[in-house]
Amino acid sequence: MRTGIVTEPLPAEVEEEIKSVGTKLEDVIRRRFSRSLTIRQVDAGSCNGCELEIHAINNPIYNCERFGIHFTASPRFADMLLVTGPVTRNMEIALRRTYISTPPPKLVVAVGDCGCNGGIFGESYASLGGIDKVIPVDVYIPGCPPTPVALLHGILKAVGNK
Amino acid sequence: MSVLVDALTPLLGPDVRYDVSQYPSSITSCIMLRGKFVEAAKAMKKVHALLVAEWAADETLFGRGFGIYACYRWGSEYLIIKTEAPLEEPIFPTLTEKFLPAYRFERQMKSLMGVIPVGHPDSRPWIKFEDWPEDAWPLRKSFNASKTMPRVAGEYKFVRAEGEGVYEIPVGPVHAGIIEPGHFRFQAVGEDILNLEERLGYVHKGIEKRFESLSWQEGSRLAGRVSGDTTVAHSLAYCMALESMTGCKVPERAQWLRALFLERERIANHLGDIGAVCNDAAFAFILYQMSRLKEIMLRTNYKLFGHRFMMDRIIPGGVSVDIDPDGKELILSELKKLLKEFNRLVAIYDENSSLEDRVRDTGILIPEKARELCVVGIVARGSGLNLDCRTQNPFPPYDRIGVNVPVLIYGDVNARVYVRIKEVRESIRIIREILETLPGGRISADCGIPAPDTSGFSAIEGWRGEIVYWLQSGPNGEINRCMVRDPSSVNWLGLEQAVLGNIVPDFPLCNKSFNQSYSGHDL
Numbered sequence: 001m002r003t004g005i006v007t008e009p010l011p012a013e014v015e016e017e018i019k020s021v022g023t024k025l026e027d028v029i030r031r032r033f034s035r036s037l038t039i040r041q042v043d044a045g046s047c048n049g050c051e052l053e054i055h056a057i058n059n060p061i062y063n064c065e066r067f068g069i070h071f072t073a074s075p076r077f078a079d080m081l082l083v084t085g086p087v088t089r090n091m092e093i094a095l096r097r098t099y100i101s102t103p104p105p106k107l108v109v110a111v112g113d114c115g116c117n118g119g120i121f122g123e124s125y126a127s128l129g130g131i132d133k134v135i136p137v138d139v140y141i142p143g144c145p146p147t148p149v150a151l152l153h154g155i156l157k158a159v160g161n162k
Numbered sequence: 163m164s165v166l167v168d169a170l171t172p173l174l175g176p177d178v179r180y181d182v183s184q185y186p187s188s189i190t191s192c193i194m195l196r197g198k199f200v201e202a203a204k205a206m207k208k209v210h211a212l213l214v215a216e217w218a219a220d221e222t223l224f225g226r227g228f229g230i231y232a233c234y235r236w237g238s239e240y241l242i243i244k245t246e247a248p249l250e251e252p253i254f255p256t257l258t259e260k261f262l263p264a265y266r267f268e269r270q271m272k273s274l275m276g277v278i279p280v281g282h283p284d285s286r287p288w289i290k291f292e293d294w295p296e297d298a299w300p301l302r303k304s305f306n307a308s309k310t311m312p313r314v315a316g317e318y319k320f321v322r323a324e325g326e327g328v329y330e331i332p333v334g335p336v337h338a339g340i341i342e343p344g345h346f347r348f349q350a351v352g353e354d355i356l357n358l359e360e361r362l363g364y365v366h367k368g369i370e371k372r373f374e375s376l377s378w379q380e381g382s383r384l385a386g387r388v389s390g391d392t393t394v395a396h397s398l399a400y401c402m403a404l405e406s407m408t409g410c411k412v413p414e415r416a417q418w419l420r421a422l423f424l425e426r427e428r429i430a431n432h433l434g435d436i437g438a439v440c441n442d443a444a445f446a447f448i449l450y451q452m453s454r455l456k457e458i459m460l461r462t463n464y465k466l467f468g469h470r471f472m473m474d475r476i477i478p479g480g481v482s483v484d485i486d487p488d489g490k491e492l493i494l495s496e497l498k499k500l501l502k503e504f505n506r507l508v509a510i511y512d513e514n515s516s517l518e519d520r521v522r523d524t525g526i527l528i529p530e531k532a533r534e535l536c537v538v539g540i541v542a543r544g545s546g547l548n549l550d551c552r553t554q555n556p557f558p559p560y561d562r563i564g565v566n567v568p569v570l571i572y573g574d575v576n577a578r579v580y581v582r583i584k585e586v587r588e589s590i591r592i593i594r595e596i597l598e599t600l601p602g603g604r605i606s607a608d609c610g611i612p613a614p615d616t617s618g619f620s621a622i623e624g625w626r627g628e629i630v631y632w633l634q635s636g637p638n639g640e641i642n643r644c645m646v647r648d649p650s651s652v653n654w655l656g657l658e659q660a661v662l663g664n665i666v667p668d669f670p671l672c673n674k675s676f677n678q679s680y681s682g683h684d685l
Contacts, residue, residue: 002509002513043341045364048679052391052471058453126368
């Protein structure tokens with residue numbers, strides 16, 4: 001029988017980063033979301049850089065599921081939309097529909113410099129700019145792309161706000 | 163030896179000429195009348211050239227009309243054939259009868275530049291959506307890019323299958339996973355896929371137009387965000403096209419470091435892809451193990467180069483970050499561990515029969531089709547095409563180190579996974595050699611600014627495959643046009659063919675084994 005790496009201690013510097021944000025997340029999610037925060041990710045026009053980092057918070061190092069964070073396939077089950085931008089003209093309608101399909105109360109988190117304000121793509125015939133040009137945003141996570149720890153901090157900020 | 167030029171020479175007459183002024187160093191270019199455009203394509207087809215890209219440039223600022231360009235490749239040789247269409251009569255003959263990938267290139271040219279391919283079998287727009295005004299051609303100089311576009315009524319007509327039990331499955335643009343948006347329309351009977359039609363363009367951000375408002379320096383930042391997972395290769399391709407125009411001599415050390423970044427990007431993405439394919443066959447174990455290895459690399463990137471994906475570390479004239487002896491040691495010791503653990507996981511991949519059952523004989527792109535569609539990169543190498551810019555069009559240190567290019571002929575999901583497995587190992591070897599033979603010296607040179615009305619070209623092997631940039635300077639030396647050809651622009655066509663006859667539940671698996679970029683395609 002072959003195995004991969006069964007278990008190992010986290011790298012020291014990750015341990016440090018995760019401890020502070022992770023315990024707080026776990027605590028808030030337990031109290032306010034009955035231990036389960038469900039997120040729907042929407043790419044509204046991103047270059048795919050932010051998506052890589054959102055994937056990373058699911059990897060065994062950050063492992064966001066242990067704090068109660070779960071990514072869902074449908075907006076209808078979601079407590080939070082994690083949206084990357086800029087919002088393209090061609091994605092505007094799909095983003096609005098996704099927002100409408102998410103049951104209230106809902107949180108919207110804009111991810112990345114482009115999600116915050118359009119970033120390097122700015123506003124043009126094809127790009128409408130930041131997420132808040134199309135749907136209301138609760139919390140912004142800047143960065144190009146934001147690191148996994150920055151993402152966790154942003155999610156914590158969003159769930160702690162309301 | 164110059165196969166393409168030899169094939170073209172019999173066509174040469176008084177109205178066909180080679181152009182040496184436009185491309186200071188990078189590529190041979192030939193200008194001809196519109197009437198000869200198809201004839202040239204025939205000659206190219208005859209010698210088994212591949213169509214690399216087809217695009218248009220608005221050259222009205224020079225007092226010309228539209229430049230219509232087709233770029234061909236045979237082995238290491240690239241050739242650009244240009245013809246012109248006047249502003250009042252923006253038409254050109256289609257190449258679709260000779261080269262299949264022209265099908266989408268030309269729809270894109272028509273949609274975004276308003277030049278019409280006469281004889282093209284499909285009049286529907288591409289990237290441009292049906293709710294854009296008909297006369298919105300953003301790549302034209304007369305188009306005001308800062309104005310918001312109104313929405314108009316319109317409908318996109320998908321190809322439909324008919325018959326007893328035939329049904330349609332629309333998927334997207336918002337997909338189930340954490341991935342980019344796009345729409346797939348399946349026609350199916352039971353579980354079998356009769357037809358798949360892709361409809362892309364959702365993440366069209368106006369990148370090519372955006373380039374035209376940026377300085378040459380800023381351009382490399384934007385190129386690094388065409389497709390975020392390929393930031394190194396895209397900014398490198400942009401910078402090399404620019405450097406070919408200014409004649410900039412990039413210091414040796416910078417070139418070695420560029421190759422180092424490129425190979426690290428390749429390994430990280432391949433690790434992610436191998437894991438993701440297995441995950442789509444319900445073998446999540448490999449995904450988590452591979453993403454752990456990937457994360458370790460990204461953290462080291464951050465520690466050594468200040469960015470997890472090495473964005474903006476390649477700049478015109480060189481690189482913006484150096485490596486010290488400690489950094490070298492760290493990479494070498496990390497790779498040693500990584501290779502050991504990677505091989506252990508590959509053994510698990512190999513020995514798991516239920517996984518094997520899913521990935522073998524699934525999503526086959528046969529070599530004949532791969533060649534006809536002119537696919538590139540991992541997709542091409544999984545289907546028997548020996549294409550790799552690192553060996554066929556190498557920049558230092560690849561000309562010295564050399565690359566063993568894995569080529570498999572099965573063309574199934576497993577072949578595309580295996581090309582990646584072999585490339586991870588090969589890239590580890592290349593990085594070791596780079597670090598052992600890293601020359602000293604500066605890490606950047608002054609890139610300079612191109613002269614007015616010149617062009618530059620580059621082709622770089624990113625982790626997905628060949629990335630092509632074509633740059634053109636305007637009358638004042640500004641960016642007049644930046645054509646970006648991500649490997650996805652051609653490889654998406656391959657996916658449509660590979661899934662035919664497969665079952666719908668295997669589509670995610672096929673799709674992941676291609677893993678093409680939406681952003682790089684939609685621009």
